[in-house]
Amino acid sequence: MGTGGPDRTGSGEGGARTISPHRHGEVPRDPCGIPGCTEISVRSLARVEVRRAFASVSGERGRVALCRAHYKEYKKATRSERELERLGW
Numbered sequence: 827m828g829t830g831g832p833d834r835t836g837s838g839e840g841g842a843r844t845i846s847p848h849r850h851g852e853v854p855r856d857p858c859g860i861p862g863c864t865e866i867s868v869r870s871l872a873r874v875e876v877r878r879a880f881a882s883v884s885g886e887r888g889r890v891a892l893c894r895a896h897y898k899e900y901k902k903a904t905r906s907e908r909e910l911e912r913l914g915w
């Protein structure tokens with residue numbers, strides 16, 4: 827017996843793979859766009875929409891990032907507005 831020996835040169839999938847840094851999610855982690863707020867945003871919405879809930883937001887174009895709390899407030903504010911619209915219909 828004793829044929830061959832340790833023959834382990836270059837088996838496998840071609841050696842070292844470069845491990846790319848794991849990117850965390852696809853959501854841009856911008857700060858909240860409401861003046862005075864420093865939270866990380868969870869959503870970004872059209873500026874005109876956000877202004878309906880937050881008068882302190884200036885400008886009309888582009889998008890505004892909202893943190894979780896402000897997004898909740900935004901939804902609340904716009905919801906009641908819609909209900910009013912419905913009542914006046």
Ligand SMILES: [Zn+2]
Pocket residue numbers: 858859860863864865892893894895896
């Ligand atoms: Zn905020």
